[in-house]
């Protein structure tokens with residue numbers, strides 16, 4: 001049973017990292033105002049939302065499985081307050097910070113119309129902080145962080161998010177940007 | 186005559202709702218123009234454009250669902266239905 005919980009906790013953590021990376025990339029594509037091949041703009045938004053929610057579900061299973069696993073030595077307080085853990089308090093704390101931010105992102109995302117656009121956007125910027133924190137947590141706290149397969153997954157995640165962020169910073173990022181600022185494409 | 190015209194106008198109102206576009210919030214991301222191609226075109230800068238109407242676009246009943254989707258999905262919360 002413990003073996004199973006341990007495996008579940010680790011596996012879901014890696015899947016959550018991959019899903020949240022994909023979510024960041026989709027969020028950036030959405031922000032560009034561009035469709036993807038075969039995916040119109042409104043679908044990009046919906047897939048971004050669904051992948052994020054799925055990432056949150058995997059994060060939840062990850063946390064719960066490790067809570068019931070004696071090896072991880074998780075306390076209830078580690079669900080909410082970072083850096084108070086028994087084992088690896090710093091690296092575990094990063095996971096707590098990331099999941100706290102994730103909860104805020106999900107809540108303001110789903111209640112977007114009630115909280116208003118400004119609050120939503122302010123909180124949503126923290127996605128760019130959440131992702132590297134979650135990545136560091138998976139490297140620092142992850143049992144598999146030395147394993148080759150984990151490094152392949154991590155490199156793919158980093159490559160995808162890094163290229164999306166770099167694209168985000170280029171001038172041609174937003175559709176119609178060149179036209180709107182008066183330059184010719 | 187005017188009674189008939191009023192009757193027609195009321196009929197039209199019953200048949201359609203108004204989709205309001207808040208231009209100060211809209212960023213021309215084009216989700217609404219994808220969801221309501223029958224109602225909205227895209228101008229050359231990517232902003233929605235409804236020929237013949239300004240900020241309040243009548244939505245026929247058949248397009249109400251699509252209009253509601255557009256309201257829900259507009260990334261800038263620039264759209265709303267005007268209450269009837």
Ligand code: SF4
Nearest residue numbers: 211212214215217259
């Ligand atoms: S979806 Fe919203 S922001 Fe995008 S073009 Fe339509 S009204 Fe403007």
